[in-house]
Amino acid sequence: MVSPVDVVKRLVLGRPFRSDRLGETLLPKRLALPIFASDPLSSVAYATQEILLILTLGGLAYIHLAPWVGGAVVVLLAVVVLSYRQVVQAYPSGGGSYEVAAENLGPVPGLVVAAALLVDYVMTVAVSVAAGVDNIISAVPDLNPHRVAINIGFIALLTAMNLRGVRESGRAFAVPTYAFVAGVLVMIAVGLGQALFGHAPVAESAHYEINAHHIGLSGAAVAFLVLRAFSSGCTALTGAEAISNGVPAFRKPKALNAARTMSAMGIISITMFSGVTALAMISRTRVTEDTCDLIGFPGDCHTDPQRTVIAQIAAAVFGGNSVVFYYLMVTTALILILAANTAYNGFPLLNSILAQNRYMPRQLHTRGDRLAFSNGIILLAVVAGALIYAFDGSATRLIQLYIVGVFTSFTLCQAGMVRHWNRELATATTAGERRRIHRARAINAFGSCFTGIVLVVVMITKFSHGAYLVVFAIPVLVALMYSIHRHYTSVRAELDIADGDEETLPSRVHAIVLVSGWTKAARRAVQFARATRPDTLTAITVNVDDADTRLLDQQWERRNVIIPLKVIESPYREITRPVLDYIKRLRRDQPRDVVSVFIPEYVVGHWWENLLHNQSSLRLKARLLFEPGVMVTSVPWQLRSSASRDLSRVEHHPGEVRKGITTSPPTPN
Missing domain, CATH: 1.20.1740.10 (Amino acid/polyamine transporter I)
Structure with a gap:
């Protein structure tokens, strides 16, 4: 389409x-x-x-x-x-x-x-x-x-x-x-x-x-x-x-x-x-x-x-x-x-x-x-x-x-x-x-x-x-x-690799998956985080509603999710600040380690659907980008409405492979 x-x-x-x-x-x-x-x-x-x-x-x-x-x-x-x-x-x-x-x-x-x-x-x-x-x-x-x-x-x-x-x-x-x-x-x-x-x-x-x-x-x-x-x-x-x-x-x-x-x-x-x-x-x-x-x-x-x-x-x-x-x-x-x-x-x-x-x-x-x-x-x-x-x-x-x-x-x-x-x-x-x-x-x-x-x-x-x-x-x-x-000029000088520079690997990688409910999108984010083989892997959720948090905890136990779930309290119902404070404490205790944050996101097909999804994750990513030693990974989950947009991209970009569909460029006249 x-x-x-x-x-x-x-x-x-x-x-x-x-x-x-x-x-x-x-x-x-x-x-x-x-x-x-x-x-x-x-x-x-x-x-x-x-x-x-x-x-x-x-x-x-x-x-x-x-x-x-x-x-x-x-x-x-x-x-x-x-x-x-x-x-x-x-x-x-x-x-x-x-x-x-x-x-x-x-x-x-x-x-x-x-x-x-x-x-x-x-x-x-x-x-x-x-x-x-x-x-x-x-x-x-x-x-x-x-x-x-x-x-x-x-x-x-x-x-x-x-x-x-x-x-x-x-x-x-x-x-x-x-x-x-x-x-x-x-x-x-x-x-x-x-x-x-x-x-x-x-x-x-x-x-x-x-x-x-x-x-x-x-x-x-x-x-x-x-x-x-x-x-x-x-x-x-x-x-x-x-x-x-x-x-x-x-x-x-x-x-x-x-x-x-x-x-x-x-x-x-x-x-x-x-x-x-x-x-x-x-x-x-x-x-x-x-x-x-x-x-x-x-x-x-x-x-x-x-x-x-x-x-x-x-x-x-x-x-x-x-x-x-x-x-x-x-x-x-x-x-x-x-x-x-x-x-x-x-x-x-x-x-x-x-x-x-x-x-x-x-x-x-x-x-x-x-x-x-x-x-x-x-x-x-x-x-x-x-x-x-x-x-x-x-x-x-x-x-x-x-x-x-x-x-x-x-x-x-x-x-x-x-x-x-x-x-x-x-x-x-x-x-x-x-x-x-x-x-x-x-x-x-x-x-x-x-x-x-x-x-x-x-x-x-x-x-x-x-x-x-x-x-x-x-x-x-x-x-x-x-x-x-x-x-x-200053950016180029800052990013230029000098001959004497040494590549310093991080001591450990701590992976964090942000979840608000046990859904297919959250499960994919956990699986992807596990595939990167970090030193530690933790799922965290912010408690802004006691009932939702209890439901997530019950789902976690019932599904036997093998990684721990940590609940961060938020008495003022904020999401971004408690997550940032948690990551900063982790970095402060272990400054040579790297924190990799995995955020599940929905891929939608209509512009107005973006207003209904992903707002918390966008705000959080914008703040995390300024934190040193923190990597942010978006893990997409394509909703059904995104299928039409995906097909239109296939039509407009010949030669690309999308979801197993391959198209060839048109033969020149």
Whole structure:
């Protein structure tokens, strides 16, 4: 009989994969691009909008600065792509920024990078899903009251898809990703063509005025406004490092395929971001953080949301009720939501590497039924869902916590690469090899300086708007990882067997069987205890009810049980404490002896039956585990209700032998 939980699990996740099928999950470039690059590709849907949101704080007078800010973002994106191509080829093992920083700069910078990336991956899921839901609401405003529930629903869907495995999620995400890219490129081509032939698209907000929050800004204030707009536009770079973390998932040659995918991602992202920014300026698109700052907005600014920038551009180019408009809105929403897949691949993989190095719990290192890092995927979903709930699903509020972690990892990774090339240069022998290393080092050095400056800008401009939470979270995560590592190190040292250690056998073994009545379960426990051939064997019972104790004593004599029964008095009707006191006295009198406690337990078939049985034994075992020199053995007795569960296990675990029944694995197709 198959349990309902197993049925649901198989419907959601599919059949489990054998470990030797891991090679079948490796990705060709056409699937790797939507899996690892969906985040930077999708960020063009909101990066331009984030620039305009900040510039409009000063009014319409500063919107003309958007192309210059966008140009700086494009240059930065190109530098980062070139820099990470070096990382992919030098470190193809999949550690990415963490491995580079840890190996070249030391464990502390490595953990800082790891913590920054973990925070960024969580923010990627929260921001991408929230931005996608924003675009859905742009097309269907009536869904606005259900924003948080829709966000959490999409996170649950993404989690289920990723638990099915990397390759299957890649197939599911490939079509929306390529459909979005094609739609945006067509929109850019058509919109620029219209402008070229004198029929420039006009956004629905082109005639709006803006209620400026800052009027008559000084030179320093304008510079700060531009820098803040630039830091917001740098969201276009989020996820750019994900390919360097996912190199092991590529088909061979892994490093070459990953580098080519990185280049394709950079070219497509730059083209789309530049085109959307140009069309936003041509169509005179207006957008503000507070809808009530739009003078001329036709709806209720307190309840009606304004359309996103990409929605306004699509409506201006194709018409607000056209099929192409809704196509773009659907694909934009899908790609933004599916962009979280970048984090669903990077977060579990990074946690697995950290767990392998003993900086995260070991459970995060193991793969699940479908050869995905299931525990890491579920952890990411829970934390991202909590953020969505805490920030009411607002992409504008969540994005203020974004990209601090990105540029922290960018800067330290590129600095680590400079040190890596310095070591390589010391061993290079040929002139061609030295030229290649000099070129690579120059790229990484420039990237480190550039991203370091951007990190300072981002920290200053976003700190008071929520980035301080990330600034505090990173050192807390580093401290947590250090604590985990220290625990594992101390446990390993404590358990390590040194060459001079001697094996000391106990003087004697005292076996104790806990009984409450003479039943089949108690008889099996006694028989099993006798089979271990201890030096002494005693059955003990705790007297909490005189009538039950007298009945047990009579059964003991009538059945002629050959081991003695000792009754422990318990005037306060406790069971655990009297047994513990008895064992402690035994250990105190004979400290070199070992006490082996046998506890009969019932094996049940339904979860609710556990509430009716075994509670005393569970409490007792929990206390006995802390007693030195005490061994605890559970002796199971299977009740009839457990038979159905046992059969279902036989069906789900071919090749195992249970109760004399042998099953063979199915023959592969």
